[in-house]
Amino acid sequence: MALTLLALTAGVSLAVGTRPVAWAEIWAGLTGHVDSIGAAAVAVRMPRTVLALLAGAALGVAGAVMQGITRNPLADPGILGVNAGAALFVVVGIAWFDISGAATFMWLGVAGAGCAAIFVYAIGSTGQGGATPLKLTLAGTATSIAASAFVVALVLPRNDIAGGVQAWQVGGVGGASFDTLLPALPFLTAGLLLSLAAARVLNALALGEDLAAGLGQNVAAGRIMSAAGAILLCGAATALCGPIGFVGLVVPHAARMFGGIDHRVLLPLSAIGGAVLLGSADVLGRVIARPNELDVGVVTAFVGAPFFIWTARRQRMRGL
Amino acid sequence: MTLIIDTQAAAPASHARNRGTRRAVIVLNMLGLCLVGLIALTLSCGQGCLPPAHVLAALTGADAGGADFVVNDLRLPRALMSLVVGLCFGLGGAAFQVMLRNPLASPDIIGISAGAGAAAVFAIVVLSLEGWAVSAVAVSAGLGIATLIWGLSSGRGAAGARLILVGIGVSAMLNSVTSYLLLDAPAWDRAEAMRWLTGSMNGAQLVQVWPVVAALAVFGGLLAVSARDLDLLRLGDDAARALGVRSDATRFRVTLAAVGLVAFATSAAGPVAFVAFLSGPIAARLTRGGRFILPAAGLIGAILVLAGDYAGQFMLPARLPVGVVTGAIGAPFLLLLIVKANRNGGTL
Numbered sequence: 001m002a003l004t005l006l007a008l009t010a011g012v013s014l015a016v017g018t019r020p021v022a023w024a025e026i027w028a029g030l031t032g033h034v035d036s037i038g039a040a041a042v043a044v045r046m047p048r049t050v051l052a053l054l055a056g057a058a059l060g061v062a063g064a065v066m067q068g069i070t071r072n073p074l075a076d077p078g079i080l081g082v083n084a085g086a087a088l089f090v091v092v093g094i095a096w097f098d099i100s101g102a103a104t105f106m107w108l109g110v111a112g113a114g115c116a117a118i119f120v121y122a123i124g125s126t127g128q129g130g131a132t133p134l135k136l137t138l139a140g141t142a143t144s145i146a147a148s149a150f151v152v153a154l155v156l157p158r159n160d161i162a163g164g165v166q167a168w169q170v171g172g173v174g175g176a177s178f179d180t181l182l183p184a185l186p187f188l189t190a191g192l193l194l195s196l197a198a199a200r201v202l203n204a205l206a207l208g209e210d211l212a213a214g215l216g217q218n219v220a221a222g223r224i225m226s227a228a229g230a231i232l233l234c235g236a237a238t239a240l241c242g243p244i245g246f247v248g249l250v251v252p253h254a255a256r257m258f259g260g261i262d263h264r265v266l267l268p269l270s271a272i273g274g275a276v277l278l279g280s281a282d283v284l285g286r287v288i289a290r291p292n293e294l295d296v297g298v299v300t301a302f303v304g305a306p307f308f309i310w311t312a313r314r315q316r317m318r319g320l
Numbered sequence: 321m322t323l324i325i326d327t328q329a330a331a332p333a334s335h336a337r338n339r340g341t342r343r344a345v346i347v348l349n350m351l352g353l354c355l356v357g358l359i360a361l362t363l364s365c366g367q368g369c370l371p372p373a374h375v376l377a378a379l380t381g382a383d384a385g386g387a388d389f390v391v392n393d394l395r396l397p398r399a400l401m402s403l404v405v406g407l408c409f410g411l412g413g414a415a416f417q418v419m420l421r422n423p424l425a426s427p428d429i430i431g432i433s434a435g436a437g438a439a440a441v442f443a444i445v446v447l448s449l450e451g452w453a454v455s456a457v458a459v460s461a462g463l464g465i466a467t468l469i470w471g472l473s474s475g476r477g478a479a480g481a482r483l484i485l486v487g488i489g490v491s492a493m494l495n496s497v498t499s500y501l502l503l504d505a506p507a508w509d510r511a512e513a514m515r516w517l518t519g520s521m522n523g524a525q526l527v528q529v530w531p532v533v534a535a536l537a538v539f540g541g542l543l544a545v546s547a548r549d550l551d552l553l554r555l556g557d558d559a560a561r562a563l564g565v566r567s568d569a570t571r572f573r574v575t576l577a578a579v580g581l582v583a584f585a586t587s588a589a590g591p592v593a594f595v596a597f598l599s600g601p602i603a604a605r606l607t608r609g610g611r612f613i614l615p616a617a618g619l620i621g622a623i624l625v626l627a628g629d630y631a632g633q634f635m636l637p638a639r640l641p642v643g644v645v646t647g648a649i650g651a652p653f654l655l656l657l658i659v660k661a662n663r664n665g666g667t668l
Binding site: 074078079123124126133134135137138139141142143145146148149150152153156157245246294295297298301302304305306308309312313 | 424429472473481482484485486488489490492493495496497499500517518593594636638639640641643644647648650651652654655658659
């Protein structure tokens with residue numbers, strides 16, 4: 001059923017947009033004939049659809065892994081500041097080292113995501129009670145704000161790079177092409193495999209750290225492995241289309257409702273759910289603001305923030 | 321939660337209070353001196369420095385030989401704007417923090433600044449309003465957001481973790497609204513856009529200062545009237561009620577005043593990052609709590625904005641808006657506050 005939904009999203013994303021197209025034109029565009037304007041539009045929508053689905057899947061899995069590792073229902077690569085860290089590194093690369101080219105962006109994004117994740121977790125888990133949702137959220141928010149302040153400081157004096165960086169920052173999948181997508185594939189594949197391999201450890205962790213160790217799981221190794229997977233996924237996704245928030249928060253919760261809490265099911269389901277969410281957010285953004293386009297990051301924030309609030313309300317807060 | 325703001329509430333011995341008062345008065349005077357010094361610096365030194373005599377002559381309207389334009393048209397509006405905006409943010413932020421007994425519950429973290437900012441941008445870009453109308457829209461949006469956050473986080477103690485988490489969610493949403501509105505306005509100049517994303521004093525004019533001054537008088541006055549009741553509320557609702565404080569009415573007045581201050585300042589200069597958040601804890605640390613927190617926080621807010629703006633203009637390799645400077649200072653401070661609360665064994 002989930003796969004059907006995915007196929008449906010992909011189809012809609014190809015067919016619906018600023019310009020209405022006929023079925024024949026969709027087919028022509030898919031098979032590489034760009035004779036009419038409609039077919040050309042479909043051809044442009046193709047890499048964009050692939051990008052939205054890939055990035056959504058990556059963010060969905062990353063969110064599920066982060067929620068599993070931190071045992072925190074509010075964990076999300078956007079809220080925990082990981083995407084902002086990736087964005088900061090990419091912008092530093094653009095501004096100081098004149099870096100261009102999607103492959104370098106990938107490395108920078110992953111490095112930034114890693115630094116931010118370690119930093120936020122270190123700050124959020126100090127003191128008693130470990131990494132509570134509130135502490136992690138605050139540490140992530142502070143890190144995001146600091147990172148975006150530095151991004152502004154870097155971009156503002158540089159008119160040459162400003163426009164591109166700003167559009168990329170809000171989270172756009174509009175400028176996609178297959179050339180920029182290719183370098184991301186190894187990163188995304190590696191991240192996905194690492195996360196899936198760690199699914200059993202995440203399952204054990206859900207019982208508590210001591211019990212997990214008692215069940216014979218190598219907790220530390222599993223944590224590091226799955227964290228590395230999540231960092232690869234959100235670093236690459238951010239480098240591709242800018243920091244997109246809330247996908248990683250909403251999707252795992254929804255997936256848990258349908259598929260239960262077993263991470264071996266949850267992770268693939270989150271991947272599909274993330275792809276569906278980001279794909280449909282992109283379509284929605286194209287449709288509601290015709291003839292303009294609403295950036296996908298704005299749409300996901302609108303869907304995701306109420307969900308975040310709802311989760312925060314439902315959860316019995318520890319502390320205070 | 322380490323209640324930095326609450327430190328003196330349980331120390332009723334009168335000599336201690338006198339000592340505390342004396343300390344607070346000294347602190348307030350020092351802050352005032354600092355502020356005057358910063359204003360003098362802003363007025364006299366910029367791209368080039370003017371001798372004090374020329375600055376004074378320009379201010380008093382005498383012939384100042386070319387200093388007139390620089391001082392009266394460029395530097396004075398900027399200094400005044402920084403001063404009043406900083407006062408507003410400092411007072412409004414500290415009022416929230418004291419009322420909710422939580423240093424994290426400042427308007428820039430729980431989404432009230434974001435709401436006022438998004439509303440101001442909406443009023444300017446979409447509705448093409450200007451002047452007072454923008455401020456009015458910003459204030460009503462700020463009040464609306466405050467009500468919304470209160471409503472969403474109600475039940476089992478609104479001052480708790482839930483309020484802050486709900487507020488963070490609300491701000492994320494509102495910030496994306498602002499980003500979208502700015503991205504969608506094609507003729508929008510980027511420097512102007514920065515004002516609404518981080519807060520900036522660029523191009524401040526005297527005309528824009530007056531609404532904020534008026535807001536400072538009205539809402540600051542309302543806050544001053546409520547200050548005693550607010551102070552007593554820190555003892556807890558029951559004790560305050562026994563002392564004749566109407567707790568809900570006081571909360572309403574303080575919320576109205578604080579939202580008004582923050583929203584007017586935001587609609588003039590943008591949501592200057594973290595000034596509202598930083599001023600209260602610093603004031604509490606300096607004055608050791610007590611009823612002088614609010615005025616001290618106002619002064620500290622003004623100092624932060626003036627110093628941040630000056631540093632952003634002249635002391636860094638590139639010219640940056642004040643919000644970037646205060647954001648870069650404020651985020652580490654927030655992290656420090658988290659680490660510190662953890663180390664003291666408090667649960668945040």
